């Protein structure tokens with residue numbers, strides 16, 4: 001039976017929830033997030049038939065699956081196709097033509113959408129690579145996130161019509177077909193779906209990807225804004241290890257690397273960085 005209302009959490013209870021989120025995801029949530037936390041969690045407590053945060057916290061301490069659900073509920077998954085178009089223009093107009101001209105060996109590119117949410121970013125990268133490099137290239141985009149729910153949407157590749165508004169019309173026709181099972185939805189064509197690999201991975205856990213994987217380009221956009229300085233440093237070091245020398249890192253437009261302090265990266269503007277050494 002569902003309870004009708006939840007007793008508001010104490011400051012201490014909010015702080016404990018922040019501690020769990022910060023330790024698991026590297027966030028820097030504080031008690032200032034009280035409103036957001038309550039507004040997102042009260043419904044979950046009601047679903048569980050719990051009317052107070054003390055009982056909920058006891059459950060979180062024992063139940064790893066419930067902690068995963070907590071993380072899903074307290075993260076923001078907003079994303080869109082070709083978000084921050086200026087970066088995609090740079091990718092198509094400058095970066096990929098240069099990459100192709102300088103490429104030695106097999107025509108192969110490996111990209112990573114880290115914190116991919118439901119995959120719109122990863123599909124946008126794959127489309128841009130196909131269109132710029134040509135179909136005879138071996139293109140793979142790894143899309144990772146902690147949210148199993150968002151990754152499910154991505155690997156199914158079915159999106160409502162409104163979401164496709166930011167996809168240029170010619171690519172909408174070429175890469176999406178009406179979803180036969182869901183009215184008003186469009187599905188990524190199988191050839192493009194095969195270019196994108198979805199996988200659960202926590203950016204704080206370097207072992208959540210096999211050690212040998214190396215990337216040419218990493219997109220990690222609109223994730224750093226939520227992270228503590230220590231988590232950002234740890235993840236940047238991990239990206240540095242995962243990138244080939246001369247590889248590229250795209251951050252969100254409000255995110256940056258202090259390249260005077262960290263000289264391993266060269267700023268190309270527009271929150272795009274090149275691994276220099």
Ligand SMILES: C[S@@+](CC[C@H](N)C(=O)[O-])C[C@H]1O[C@@H](n2cnc3c(N)ncnc32)[C@H](O)[C@@H]1O
Pocket residue numbers: 024025026075076077078079080083114115116117118121144145146147150201202203204220221222223252
């Ligand atoms: C706002 S979305 C950004 C999606 C996409 N990169 C974009 O810019 O449109 C942030 C995503 O990062 C994921 N995320 C947050 N912390 C993470 C972590 N520690 N490891 C993996 N993913 C994380 C969230 O689950 C969420 O889906």
